Amino acid sequence: MACAHKKHMADSEKEKGNEAFYAKDFEEAEAYYTRSLQYMADDVSTWSNRALVRLKLQKPEAALQDCEHALALNSNYVKALHRKGKALYEMQRYDDAVRTFQQALLLSPGNSQINGDLMVARRKLRDAPQEVQSCRIEELPDDEPVGNAKNAASVPLRPGYTRVEIEEDSDSEEEERSQRRRAEAALCKWPLKRSAAVRTKLRWLRIRRLLRRCTSSLLRGHRWALTTWTRALSSRDSPRNCMGVTLANQPSEYECLFFQVCFAKFADISQVSIAKFTDGTAEEREQQVQKLRNAFETQGMVVLMDTGFPEDVVEKTIQRSRDFFALPRAAKEHFFEPPGYPPRSYGAVTTPRGKHYMLQQSDDSGNILNEWLLVRNTTVQSDMKDPYYSSDEGREFFSSESKHPEQQEWPDQVPGLQEATAAYYVQVQKLANTMYRLFALAMGEQEDFFISRAKRAPIWPVTIAHYPPQLKDPGERKARIQPHWDRTLFALITTSDRGDEESNGGLQILVDKETGEGVDGRAEVEGRATEWQSVVRPAGGFVVNCGEMMSRWSNGRLKHVVHRVQNPVPGHADADRISLMAYVLPDYDAVVECEHCKRDGSKPLYDKTWVGEMMNWASKLPIYNKTKQDLMRMAQGLYTRSGSQTKLGEPTDVKSLEQALQAPISILDIGPLHNGTWEEKQSLAQQPPGGSAVRRGEAG
Numbered sequence: 001m002a003c004a005h006k007k008h009m010a011d012s013e014k015e016k017g018n019e020a021f022y023a024k025d026f027e028e029a030e031a032y033y034t035r036s037l038q039y040m041a042d043d044v045s046t047w048s049n050r051a052l053v054r055l056k057l058q059k060p061e062a063a064l065q066d067c068e069h070a071l072a073l074n075s076n077y078v079k080a081l082h083r084k085g086k087a088l089y090e091m092q093r094y095d096d097a098v099r100t101f102q103q104a105l106l107l108s109p110g111n112s113q114i115n116g117d118l119m120v121a122r123r124k125l126r127d128a129p130q131e132v133q134s135c136r137i138e139e140l141p142d143d144e145p146v147g148n149a150k151n152a153a154s155v156p157l158r159p160g161y162t163r164v165e166i167e168e169d170s171d172s173e174e175e176e177r178s179q180r181r182r183a184e185a186a187l188c189k190w191p192l193k194r195s196a197a198v199r200t201k202l203r204w205l206r207i208r209r210l211l212r213r214c215t216s217s218l219l220r221g222h223r224w225a226l227t228t229w230t231r232a233l234s235s236r237d238s239p240r241n242c243m244g245v246t247l248a249n250q251p252s253e254y255e256c257l258f259f260q261v262c263f264a265k266f267a268d269i270s271q272v273s274i275a276k277f278t279d280g281t282a283e284e285r286e287q288q289v290q291k292l293r294n295a296f297e298t299q300g301m302v303v304l305m306d307t308g309f310p311e312d313v314v315e316k317t318i319q320r321s322r323d324f325f326a327l328p329r330a331a332k333e334h335f336f337e338p339p340g341y342p343p344r345s346y347g348a349v350t351t352p353r354g355k356h357y358m359l360q361q362s363d364d365s366g367n368i369l370n371e372w373l374l375v376r377n378t379t380v381q382s383d384m385k386d387p388y389y390s391s392d393e394g395r396e397f398f399s400s401e402s403k404h405p406e407q408q409e410w411p412d413q414v415p416g417l418q419e420a421t422a423a424y425y426v427q428v429q430k431l432a433n434t435m436y437r438l439f440a441l442a443m444g445e446q447e448d449f450f451i452s453r454a455k456r457a458p459i460w461p462v463t464i465a466h467y468p469p470q471l472k473d474p475g476e477r478k479a480r481i482q483p484h485w486d487r488t489l490f491a492l493i494t495t496s497d498r499g500d501e502e503s504n505g506g507l508q509i510l511v512d513k514e515t516g517e518g519v520d521g522r523a524e525v526e527g528r529a530t531e532w533q534s535v536v537r538p539a540g541g542f543v544v545n546c547g548e549m550m551s552r553w554s555n556g557r558l559k560h561v562v563h564r565v566q567n568p569v570p571g572h573a574d575a576d577r578i579s580l581m582a583y584v585l586p587d588y589d590a591v592v593e594c595e596h597c598k599r600d601g602s603k604p605l606y607d608k609t610w611v612g613e614m615m616n617w618a619s620k621l622p623i624y625n626k627t628k629q630d631l632m633r634m635a636q637g638l639y640t641r642s643g644s645q646t647k648l649g650e651p652t653d654v655k656s657l658e659q660a661l662q663a664p665i666s667i668l669d670i671g672p673l674h675n676g677t678w679e680e681k682q683s684l685a686q687q688p689p690g691g692s693a694v695r696r697g698e699a700g
């Protein structure tokens, strides 16, 4: 048969296979793919498609063979690697599955599906019954020449079993891998009743190996090695668990600290390239949109790289902010929001022009855990003929300059603070504009979806958070910032790099233990098992997370992940941390509702609200429904249906909140907010104006 004809037949059979697959007729699909492969056996995607079908048909061995065929044709074919991992998983070869998923992840970093499968496989591996993993351990004398192992063995070999040598603590990764493969291939499965001594020995071997790995990774600064090994070996939930205690009864502080760091879990966070989005090819651009979408549909976080953000602007802002926070407390408090200031309890997002200082969180002895400097240096002039600026709400945002000239005053003691923060503001606005476009596309909307809703002077400040050194232990239940989710559109965060990784005193996200996906605070209501994972920001990167507003606009498609900032572990308590955060918001009158629901008929998860209503808490304007605002706000602090705060955070006095609201608290009942146009909102005052119920540490 002519080559072209063969190809034609192969393609046509494959096409029929694809159709059958989409119709979920897997047997039919398998038959078509098989015919296609008979015409042409070198089409890597047909092998990989048949593998998928065979997985669906629960034929993992056959699927594995297909993957091997595909990989022989193209060893970097990610789909085939991913499916190979799945086949191995189904065959309960968890160790191989983990390795294969890892290879696939190397080729497709941040791929959340592979990552999810990897997590599940790792867990299985950890929980696998002992006899599957066990071998008989025989110690050889140190001076025994290699190769004499068989002779030296003390126990005769049982029929059907093979003895393999495993040299412990090999220096080379490759060598170690091949030894493990040999060991596994040898099916060393003696039903071994291990004595306590053997068990202890095994534990020590593992610990010794871990220790070596961690030390060398730390020394070499190889975070990837550290994280890979700690993830693989860690069975501890909390990085604060001190494994040292189980090692020896009196661990040295170093040992203890060492294990806390070793057992911290790091999140795999996708990286999105801004340069590729703004200046790349159409394909590169689309890839960035896809990555952002995938990451926010699953984990709720990405890191932006190649932003073009001038490094010296970040550096200077961090330095000047540090100088400001080093001022005596009274000097900083001079910049507290002035009396008579528009009363916004939620300073992070609706600060008037200028700047002010806020004390966020302190411990029982009054030590500061988290303090903020809020800066909104916008130069955009408000046009007072435009109701956007001259309405009651507009005046709250935009006419404070004349009412509060002190907002424009800067501390003499910190020269350069104003200039540095102004430069930062200009740059971060640029980045925010690019992110508006990226997020709009990721949500499946027109590129200008957010831009067209953010045409006026921005209402959001740059929030500079300082987490001071903690020379006194603030206590187990205190965090630098408590678990919460943000409510803004999205946050762009860069930080001082003073060893978050080592001190464990940085940002963490809450993920589902099984799937590795980010959770939005209902995990506990739904009874899911969760764990915290630390976020490590690569040099030059910006961490991005979504707030509830994005979730509302995307009808729950893009996730607002629960996060917190932990306290540093002992030994690192003298490390402070600065984070520069932009909690980006569109215009205050932008209506927040699911637009695509109107087009495709899907059911909106949330009723309409608008930016001002979501953000301008504690305002006395009658256009707001106070109860709804307070409920939304409390949801952020993670309350359960029964009205108690989830175990994630520090307990809050729910009773007094309920009394103030005269309503039981529940996060699940806060969905419905009133509908209506901007004009209608003015007449929708349902409650007399009132202050906010309780004031506590706030977050973006």
Ligand SMILES: O=C(O)CCC(=O)C(=O)O
Residues within 6 Å of the ligand: 465, 481, 486, 493, 495, 506, 507, 563, 564, 565, 579, 698, 699, 700
């Ligand atoms: O400092 C950080 O990295 C994040 C803080 C945070 O989540 C917040 O203030 O909302």
Ligand SMILES: [Fe+2]
Residues within 6 Å of the ligand: 484, 485, 486, 563, 699, 700
């Ligand atoms: Fe936050």
